[in-house]
Amino acid sequence: MANFDIKHIKNVVLVGHTGSGKTTLVESMLFEAGLINRRGTILDKNTVSDYTEIEHEKGKTFFSKLVNTKWKGYKINLLDTPGYDDFAGEIIGAMRVADCGLMLLNSAMGVEVGTDIIWDYTNDYKLPMLLAVNHLDNEKSDYDRTVNEAKAHFGNNVVVVQYPMNQGEKFDAIVDVLNMVLYKYPQDGGKPEKLPIPDSEKEKANQLHQELIETIAGNDETLMERYFEKGELDEDEMKLGLHHSLIKHEIFPIFCVSAKKNMGSGRIMGFIDNVCPSAYEMPKQKTVDGKKITCDENESTSIFVYKTLSEPHVGDLSFFKVLSGKIKVGDELTNENTDQIERINQLYEVEGSKRTPVQELVAGDIGATLKLKNTHTNNTLHEKGKHIEIVPIQFPNPTLTIAVEGTKKGEEEKLSMALHQLVEEDPTIKVEVSPKLKQTLLHCHGELHLAIIKWKLENAYKLSVDFKTPKIPYRETIRKSADTVYRHKKQSGGNGQFAEVSMKIEPWYEGIEEPTGYNIRGKEEHDLPWGGKLVYYNCVVGGAIDTRFHPSIMKGIMEKMHEGPLTGSYVRDVRVIVYDGKMHTVDSNDLSFKLAGMMAFKENFHNADPQLLEPFYYVEIHAPEEVTGSIMSTIQSHRAVVEGMDAEGQFSIIKAQIPYAEMHEFSNDLRSLTQGRARFNMKFDHYEAVPFDLQRTLISEFSNQEELV
Template identity: 50%
Template sequence: MAAFTTDKIRNVVLVGHSGSGKTTFAETMLYEAQAVSRRGAVGDSNTQSDYTALEQQRGHSLFASVLHCNWKDNKINILDTPGLDDFAGEVVTALKVADTAVMLLNARSGVEVGTELIWEYIEDFDTPTIFVINQLDHEKSDFEMTLDQTIKRFGNRVLPLQFPVNQGPGFNAIVDALRMVMYVFPPEGGKPDKQPIPAEHKGRADEMHNALVEAAAENDEALMEKYFDAGTLDEEDLARGLSIGMTHRQFFPVFCASGLQDMGSGRIMGFIHDICPSPADRPPAELEGGATKPCDASARPCVFIFKTVNEPKVGNVSYFKVYSGVLKAGDELTNADNGTVERFSQLFESEGKNRDAVEAFRAGDIGCTVKLKGSHTNQTLNPKGADLKIRRIRFPSPRIRMAVVPPSKSEVEKMAHALHSIREEDPTLLVEQSIELKQTIIEGQGEMHLEIVKYKAEQNFGVHLETAEPRIPYRETITREANKDYRHKKQSGGAGQFAEVHMRIEPYYEGMPAPHGLNAKNTEVEDLKWGGKFSFVWAIVGGVIDSRFINAIKKGIMSKMEEGPSTGSYCRDIRVSIYDGKMHPVDSND
């Protein structure tokens, strides 16, 4: 099959609070597009998205998965994401390469905490968004409450295109105010029957339709003139105005659906096809350094890896978006971050765990490959001589940390390898071998996130990780002034070693006066990498110690500050003044 041209590609990410029905909706989209012959169910552990054993065991998504289907003459890439905040990194990853976000709302719960958190990420990426009020077949569904909360929280750019006629058990009818018809679905869902809007719903439908026409006209001067002249817009002009509004985030349409009953998803896919932006319609991609890169298939290839998955018996599967040019099977590109030359021997379209080989991807498309040698998430590849770097994904900061230890000392290296490999596919995981605490510390988004890290280490690398509380990184300082002198003398034939230093040690604070009773010739204040400050004062008079020994003395003091006398912790906020001492013309050296 020939690669889809950029204007025929739609990249869509499904987002929403946990339990809003994203995976079921993705399954229904694939079924509507005849990409699968039967719909899987989360409860039956057979959906295309949740294909890992852990997701099937827990009954919800833990990782972003990449799917695709054809709708009319378009290719729709679908990224299904987890709703739990512990896996926000998966949402950010998918939003990076999506051109439209489909925010699913649970009709029972309205706007939830996860909805608001995800919206912040959507705003960061400036992603055009569709709202879908889902699960309208549930007995506790409340469309009006959910719509009202959505408008109040996300503003008057939220415009409903539809409303349900009979929500709750028996739900089967939706009024579409854009097309001004009522869709009535058969009991098994699927393709609806188009019927006239009943008289009792006509007034609301007309009001919503007029609001949509006004919103479309506001996005283009020519359309605004037509609207003023004719009082309305024809179907073609209405579609054009709404498309402009979607692309520039001037309005956020609201749809009705029951993903579980396959009611409403086909209409939404038609809207994605007709109205939502292609990759070429979106602003040029930002590059590191501030420049931009248009999505242009005629340019040289530029490929960005947005996700890496380590699969047993396969190795790393690298998911990428082609930001420009055409990527063909067999092409060689150079990693702009580390110079590794990578051969894309095979290219695949992804359907969850299943992959279909293809010959090429054009600009804007999403695919995957296997067995790249040295390229991972957040890295860009170009033809030789180009060094473009797509702006890296900024992942959320960790919110929880724990120490991990292997069952035995013999498995320390094995543990380090496992954590390094997991980190390559999960950039929200931070791993630190703390010299200070003498522990391996892992940091992540939440307890469940770190549980998944432990699971991967055991299942994929055979390392059972035991957990412990991270030790507290204590700091030491001094509370009062003290004077100390030290003589070092060593003679063993030939040139010996000799040094004598007199120093004053005292607590340091910002703006403190010069050392009393001393002639301070030079003062240095250093920010310590472990926090706090160190002030070093050179107050030697009469040349009793040569200034060439300043760095050696300072280095010696700093080394002792790395292991304090009380707990062995780092020392901070100390001033040391060197005011006297002795040296030997032969035996003193640094």
């Protein structure tokens, strides 16, 4: 097998809205390179990159795939990605290790929802980007509209390198205004003839050629000077200018392709080889401590794991990019994140489901290895004695939460292990076991993401599961003070139980003054694990309650704070003052004072204007301007408090606080309202009082459940 040095390796991620033709284009590229003898199709379920059972079943890409090929002395690592924002983690992970992106646009549909969303990610990484207008053989193809929309959405540095002739069902020719030639394709696609541009197209081609030159020169002072001197740039100068501008994320050239008919794919591959940057030419990777890693095969070895895949009978497959140096079979590397030594027993080049063993991979290359015991996605491995940790991938926060439970008894551990493995493969999934809610909560990125998770649990792990609406983690507190004397007395032969506690409770808030009128003998402050605080004062004088019983009183209070009096929710932000009481020399004990403390707290709580609190989330919604009004109306029906609105290009950003109780259906409502053209992120912000009518309903429901128990 040929070895490739750092200058002859290109890493390209294919992105675009679902249905834009990424997987089909990968097939054409592999066919052009001679890696496969026959192009597969999604319909026939035999493409190289879509090889999983669920992708065959649904006819869609759900996971990023690595496919390497060889082309005219270069190795090109292609990263095929999903087109749904539900799988943003797969898209972002692939982008993180790519050195160039190829965005496919559907010429029959123009710039679609997923295109806008994915473009934001490319801007985050400042990734060099090519655009390719696909489906030019479609009867509804409209190349000019698609280009105009691309310029409107992505800026005027979108520049035409190619345009089609005879677009539609008779599409067979592409005019290339970079090298000023016509590519004429056979009816079934493949290798084109290179012909002079027809006279009927010369004026248009010359105009676009001039626009291309001016755009390139406008982004490079040296080329601008040459352009002023000569009045033009030759092809090599144009390629050099495009190369530098791509690295700086300043120019986005547009190509033409019919992936289905294999027209235009070879030209794109040639441009990738000749013009697109390699890893060593890109800005240096940064470490968490601000240092930079030089992508050089002569440097010390470091790799970054961007994806983990678990396969039956094989184990965990770790996909990585070599950041520096060379990685060889037999190397022992230190995982900077876990401080564990990992031995590299196998190395693979990857072609979809096919893995070819190799002995080494050099800086800039992407490959895979098996059975790293203590290594996960986002981990950096390096030579012993070094300290290198690459800045990790920032995955988006989940937008949908569901409760999951097995339907068969005895499979709890099996379900737990399956969920753990899903999180290992997909870091955008979060699993939370909530003792308070008595639910296992699964956080993900939308209904489609959830559907794939359910499919995996049922088909890959052979589990029967139910998804249920999650309970709301309410909190309870008080709004005024209350005072009571509670006596616990029980006599049933022999030693009895006796304890009397005089207790006052008050709302606690930051900066509250110390209580007055009491002789404070002891103070305890407890930051509660669920948020808020409990402050306990021992103000008992004269030995009315022995000091040794105060921990028991505290224990009783804390137990009731775990199971609040209103709805059984956690209690927070309360100040307790125990100022008097009584005890019996024989019948008083720890249990008696624990029960007295618990019941005194409960009685006081009901008399202290109790308040139920609900979690509010800060939500940012990114949506096209034309649907902003409809979104504003919708979120207000979800009890949202709108904080403001900003503009960002073609999008509006709506900022709001929304109760968590309203978020379960929010994702579906937003997608339905905007036909999937909006996206949002959310994070917990604060707790706020539940409206009176809702509080009354929730308390009543809890009381009825208690009576049934």
